Amino acid sequence: MINLDLAFAVQIVNFGLLVLVLNIFLYKPIRALLAQRRQEIQSARERAVAVDQQVQEKVAQYEARLRDAKAEVGAKRAELVKEAQAEEASLLDKARLDAATSIASIRERVAKESAEARTLLQKQVDVLSGDICEKILGRSL
DSSP: OOOOOOHHHHHHHHHHHHHHHIIIIIHHHHHHHHHHHHHHHHHHHHHHHHHHHHHHHHHHHHHHHHHHHHHOOOOOOOOHHHHHHHHHHHHHHHHHHHHHHHHHHHHHHHHHHHHHHHHHHHHHHHHHHHHHHHHHHHHOO
16 A cells, blocks of 8 residues: 655655756746747748738739730720721722722723724725625626
């Protein structure tokens, strides 16, 4: 059995002194280091969160500027397409008008040349018909 004598009391005092010495020289410094490390980790996490928020804000700003630039480019492109279509229409109208006047002048010239050819041929028909008649009849008319 356990005897509760003076040795037991000495052992309890020794244990108390050991716990006190260990607490002063070992446990408190370790706890202080752990608390300091915990503090550094927490501040690093807070900095990481702040940096992450800044990055997210900058990405949002970049995307907004990119969307604005795309919209501006799209508007300019649409405007240029509209201008090109208007210019194309005006060029086509001018070409149609030039073609119509050219065709009209060609038709007039063809009609004039045709009329001149008819009159020339009509004159030649009279002469040729007389020659043919003389040859067929064998005598002059």
